[in-house]
Amino acid sequence: MDIKVLGPGCPKCQQTEKLVKEVVAETGAPATVEKVTDMMAIAGYGVFGTPAVMIDGEVKCVGKVPKKDDIKKWLAAAK
Amino acid sequence: MKTCDSQPCCTVIPDTGGRPDVPDEKFKTLRYLMYIAPMLVLWWLVYGQLENFSRVFTYGILHLQTGRRLSGAVEFFVFEAPKVLMLLLLVVFGVGIVRSFFTPEKTRAILAGKRESIGNVLAALLGIVTPFCSCSAVPLFIGFVSTGVPLGVTFSFLISAPMINEVAVVLLYGLFGWKVAAIYISTGLVIAMIAGWIIGKLRMEGYLEDWVLQIKSGAGGMAEEQLTWADRIQYGIDAIRDIVGKVWPYVLAGIAIGAGIHGYVPEGFMASIMGKGAWWSVPLAVLIGVPMYSNAAGIIPIVQALIEKGAALGTVLAFMMSVIGLSFPEAVILRKVLKPRLIAVFFGVVAFGIIIVGYLFNILM
Numbered sequence: 001m002d003i004k005v006l007g008p009g010c011p012k013c014q015q016t017e018k019l020v021k022e023v024v025a026e027t028g029a030p031a032t033v034e035k036v037t038d039m040m041a042i043a044g045y046g047v048f049g050t051p052a053v054m055i056d057g058e059v060k061c062v063g064k065v066p067k068k069d070d071i072k073k074w075l076a077a078a079k
Numbered sequence: 080m081k082t083c084d085s086q087p088c089c090t091v092i093p094d095t096g097g098r099p100d101v102p103d104e105k106f107k108t109l110r111y112l113m114y115i116a117p118m119l120v121l122w123w124l125v126y127g128q129l130e131n132f133s134r135v136f137t138y139g140i141l142h143l144q145t146g147r148r149l150s151g152a153v154e155f156f157v158f159e160a161p162k163v164l165m166l167l168l169l170v171v172f173g174v175g176i177v178r179s180f181f182t183p184e185k186t187r188a189i190l191a192g193k194r195e196s197i198g199n200v201l202a203a204l205l206g207i208v209t210p211f212c213s214c215s216a217v218p219l220f221i222g223f224v225s226t227g228v229p230l231g232v233t234f235s236f237l238i239s240a241p242m243i244n245e246v247a248v249v250l251l252y253g254l255f256g257w258k259v260a261a262i263y264i265s266t267g268l269v270i271a272m273i274a275g276w277i278i279g280k281l282r283m284e285g286y287l288e289d290w291v292l293q294i295k296s297g298a299g300g301m302a303e304e305q306l307t308w309a310d311r312i313q314y315g316i317d318a319i320r321d322i323v324g325k326v327w328p329y330v331l332a333g334i335a336i337g338a339g340i341h342g343y344v345p346e347g348f349m350a351s352i353m354g355k356g357a358w359w360s361v362p363l364a365v366l367i368g369v370p371m372y373s374n375a376a377g378i379i380p381i382v383q384a385l386i387e388k389g390a391a392l393g394t395v396l397a398f399m400m401s402v403i404g405l406s407f408p409e410a411v412i413l414r415k416v417l418k419p420r421l422i423a424v425f426f427g428v429v430a431f432g433i434i435i436v437g438y439l440f441n442i443l444m
Contacts, residue, residue: 039217039218039415040294042217043222043291048215048219048222049211049218050215062183063182063210
């Protein structure tokens with residue numbers, strides 16, 4: 001699966017990226033994590049705030065740092 | 080990569096899985112309330128004793144003499160610092176819960192297709208309660224503009240959201256009283272409404288960067304989350320950790336400097352520089368304030384001490400608004416979507432509004 005973390009590089013965005021990577025490493029989910037920092041690209045996905053997390057093209061969370069448990073749920077659901 | 084077909088069924092799974100949890104959620108909410116109710120009572124009891132405590136601490140425990148400069152400064156700090164921090168805790172928590180009802184998406188949906196005048200008023204009001212951080216100003220701006228929110232209405236939101244924030248309002252209330260806090264909120268709202276309205280009337284859509292208008296924003300990228308009360312309370316607690324956790328050193332530093340001014344700077348010292356008599360002080364305050372990027376937490380306690388020493392309220396209000404509402408980093412961020420001329424108009428109109436407010440209060444008060 002394809003995970004995108006959208007965010008220009010504010011502390012919250014970096015924290016989100018770190019959490020997502022941690023969860024992927026812990027669960028061993030077959031996922032690629034990509035950080036999207038380009039404003040034009042972020043806006044193109046139609047999100048209103050950053051950080052945002054997208055899994056396989058679906059926006060999971062906008063404008064806040066997700067909790068680890070939530071990330072785990074998304075990963076389990078997207079398998 | 081998964082195909083799209085597999086997704087609808089997958090999103091259903093946690094949904095049905097969540098249903099048996101409903102009594103559990105109620106229990107969770109109850110448990111939160113059981114923690115929070117005694118905390119509120121404790122807060123109330125402690126808050127009422129702060130003034131007595133500061134006196135006992137300064138003169139009873141430290142044995143400082145009344146009337147001395149040092150004791151004035153110490154008493155000021157020991158009273159104001161815990162008072163403002165406690166107010167911050169309470170208000171940030173409350174505002175956090177209120178904000179859990181508003182998301183940028185909902186705000187956008189309300190504003191889309193609204194007529195300009197009503198739209199400006201609504202946008203300024205929603206700017207207070209919608210969670211917003213300046214680092215997501217760009218996606219938010221694009222999301223608004225590309226889904227039919229008029230440009231001027233978008234600006235009303237962008238002006239009021241950072242200017243009227245809970246930290247500034249708490250500090251104003253704590254240090255100046257509710258009148259000044261109310262004046263700040265209402266004039267801030269008026270500036271946001273009128274400045275946005277003017278920008279809308281100037282028809283500056285041509286000064287957006289070209290790529291902005293080409294984006295076909297997928298409005299509503301995400302299904303609305305169903306929040307329980309337990310979630311909302313947790314949201315409030317997260318807000319405390321997030322905001323108060325970040326801001327408290329500035330509050331303490333600001334109050335410490337304020338305490339120093341309070342104790343050591345002679346009465347009337349500021350009257351000649353920032354007093355009513357000096358007509359140039361209002362525009363100068365704005366000119367200094369705009370490039371300054373300090374958060375409200377640090378600047379307001381200092382400003383409060385200055386007023387005590389003879390600075391005029393309007394001048395000080397103008398200074399605070401320009402520091403908090405207009406910032407250089409924000410301009411840099413917005414440069415990605417706005418051509419320089421529109422940024423200049425944005426800052427110019429808002430700065431002008433702030434100057435008018437400054438003069439108005441110097442005349443009225």
